[in-house]
Amino acid sequence: MSQIAIDYTYKCVLLDIEGTTTPISFVHDKLFPFVTNNLENFLNKNWKNNELQEQIQLLREQAIKDVSAGEFPDAKAIPEEIDNNEEEVKNAVIQNITWQMKLNRKIAALKSFQGYMWRGGYESGELKGIVYQDVIEALKRWREIGIKIYIYSSGSIAAQKLLFGYSDNGNLLEYFSGHFDTTIGSKLEKQSYEDIAKEVKFEPTEILFLSDNVKEIVAAKSAKFKVAIVDRPKNAPLSDKDRNDFIVFTDFLQVLAHPEFIASQG
Ligand SMILES: [Mg+2]
Incomplete structure (x- = not known):
């Protein structure tokens, strides 16, 4: 024909x-929960990965600014990794990202971390x-x-x-x-x-x-x-x-x- x-x-x-x-809800219903729901597993699985550590360093630098700015009572520093404090650093990263995402912040370090996790999710087929x-x-x-x-x-x-x-x-x-x-x-x-x-x-x-x-x-x-x-x-x-x-x-x-x-x- x-x-x-x-x-x-x-x-x-x-x-x-x-x-x-x-759908208008894609970011809020799929992308954001992908980060919050998978954060701990993701950190455990990729902890030794250089790119993850670079992302965490960006979050750490942002956290220093947030703590010293004094306007965020819930802001906490992310410690440097030294002997045997891996769990402490991980918990601080989880606390930091959860806190920032609750505030729906659009700060570069958070956006970069989210983008990094989403890329992993898309590449592994967990996210579509x-x-x-x-x-x-x-x-x-x-x-x-x-x-x-x-x-x-x-x-x-x-x-x-x-x-x-x-x-x-x-x-x-x-x-x-x-x-x-x-x-x-x-x-x-x-x-x-x-x-x-x-x-x-x-x-x-x-x-x-x-x-x-x-x-x-x-x-x-x-x-x-x-x-x-x-x-x-x-x-x-x-x-x-x-x-x-x-x-x-x-x-x-x-x-x-x-x-x-x-x-x-x-
Ligand atoms: Mg639109």
């Missing part, structure tokens, strides 16, 4: 992850990135018709690559022409989208940005991107105004079929 050729008004798509390609099935169908279709696909997420590029590289549908990285994170700028700033357009070498009007976050959608639109809101289960509720101002999709196949994004024939 031959497919009818369709002309799309965009040549490039830029995709958010959480709440768009992936969750990507909606309709996203995979759309990725295939976009690639078939020559539309370039990029990711823009506040998760680091390294974390993005793990999520898609070890997804529950296998390695999806081949679909993407590139990745952006907040090193290019905040997702709420018009300038970030202008800079992304320059990087991907398309006019802003040729790029379709899909996200669950209305503020991001507003920023991208102000940079003249085409935009649509993605409304997945458990996403933040949209207001009547949001629904009035923007196109809202509940899955990616609707994007491919929407008349607004199909160039008029002749």
Whole structure:
């Protein structure tokens, strides 16, 4: 059966992850518990590993700052490892990470440690990135018709690559022409989208940005991107105004079929 050729008004798509390609709860329901639930085993299994010790050193340096800052009554130092105090150091590391994660801190040493554990989890197959099935169908279709696909997420590029590289549908990285994170700028700033357009070498009007976050959608639109809101289960509720101002999709196949994004024939 031959497919009818369709002309799309965009040549490039830029995709958010959480709440768009992936359930909004993925980080809180899968990634964070993976760290807290597996921490002790992970430390025991990898204790002699140099990379683990480097990660712990970063935590130790951060803990010194936290203790001396005086604003965190629960902050405790992580002792240096000397003869026979392995258990004491391990317990201090567990206490430190548990404490920081309860505060949901975004501090570099913690993020680095979490990323290190997640990489191990993905590589061993214990962790899988969750990507909606309709996203995979759309990725295939976009690639078939020559539309370039990029990711823009506040998760680091390294974390993005793990999520898609070890997804529950296998390695999806081949679909993407590139990745952006907040090193290019905040997702709420018009300038970030202008800079992304320059990087991907398309006019802003040729790029379709899909996200669950209305503020991001507003920023991208102000940079003249085409935009649509993605409304997945458990996403933040949209207001009547949001629904009035923007196109809202509940899955990616609707994007491919929407008349607004199909160039008029002749
Ligand atoms: Mg999102």
